[in-house]
Amino acid sequence: MTKRFGETVALDSVDVSVRPGEVYGILGPNGAGKTTLLRIILGLVRPDAGSVSVFGERPGAGAALRRIGSMIETPAFIPGFSGRTNLRVLARACGLSDDHVTNALARVGLADAADRSVKGYSLGMRQRLGVAAALLAKPDVLLLDEPTNGLDPAGVVAMRDLIAGIASEGATVVVSSHVLSEIEHICTRVIVLDAGSVIADADLTDITHGHRNLEEAFFALTTPAADASWTE
Known part of the structure; x- marks a missing residue:
C-alpha cells in the first residue's frame, strides 16, 4: 500500500x-x-x-x-459535559447501554471522576477517557x-x-x-x-x-x- x-x-x-x-x-x-x-x-x-x-x-x-475501537491522536470531548455524559453520547450513537459506559470508565480508572466536567480533567485523564471511548463496544x-x-x-x-x-x-x-x-x-x-x-x-x-x-x-x-x- x-x-x-x-x-x-x-x-x-x-x-x-x-x-x-x-x-x-x-x-x-x-x-x-x-x-x-x-x-x-x-x-x-x-x-x-x-x-x-x-x-x-x-x-x-x-x-x-x-x-474496532480506536483512539487516534488527542481525543476530543465536549468540555462542559462530564466524562460519563460524553461517553453516553457516543454510546447512544452506537446503540449501546449505560452499562457499557460504566464498565469502560471503571476499566480505565475514571469511575470516581466520571461525573466531573471534562474541562477540569488533566491531559492524562482525557487520554484515559479516550481509551474508555475506544472500549465502549468491547x-x-x-x-x-x-x-x-x-x-x-x-x-x-x-x-x-x-x-x-x-x-x-x-x-x-x-x-x-x-x-x-x-x-x-x-x-x-x-x-x-x-x-x-x-x-x-x-x-x-x-x-x-x-x-x-x-x-x-x-x-x-x-x-x-x-x-x-x-x-x-
Whole structure:
C-alpha cells in the first residue's frame, strides 16, 4: 500500500499483516507514517495504491468498524459535559447501554471522576477517557495512537496493565508510540517505519536480538547505515 500527500510519500509500498490476538507495536520517527497507517485501517484516509482488508472488509465498512475501537491522536470531548455524559453520547450513537459506559470508565480508572466536567480533567485523564471511548463496544481490535501521552508514571503502568488485560481476553491491540520502553513492555511484535517505508517487521525478541534493549535496536535500525534485513 502507498499513500502520498502532494509530493510527500507518507507510506511507500507498505506490506503489513496483523495477526489475531497479538499486541502489535508501530514505531518510527515523527513523520514516519504511523498515524497515517492507523487512519487508513479505519477508512479515514484512502491509499493511493494497493489495498487494505479489515476482517475481510474494506476499511471504513460498517461490518469492520463495529469490531474496532480506536483512539487516534488527542481525543476530543465536549468540555462542559462530564466524562460519563460524553461517553453516553457516543454510546447512544452506537446503540449501546449505560452499562457499557460504566464498565469502560471503571476499566480505565475514571469511575470516581466520571461525573466531573471534562474541562477540569488533566491531559492524562482525557487520554484515559479516550481509551474508555475506544472500549465502549468491547472491540475485537483496539487501535491506540500514543496511549500514554500525558500520563504520569503510575498512569503509564496502569495503561500497560490495561493493554495487557485486553490482549489476554483475546482482542488484538495495535499501539503506535514513541515511548520505546512501553512498546518493549507490552508488544509481542513490532513494525518500524522510517520515511514511510518498513525497515523492520518481526517479533520483538528478533528485533532486540544482539542489543541491550528496544531503544538501542531502534536507533541502530533508523540510522542511515542501518541494515534493513530485519523483516521476516
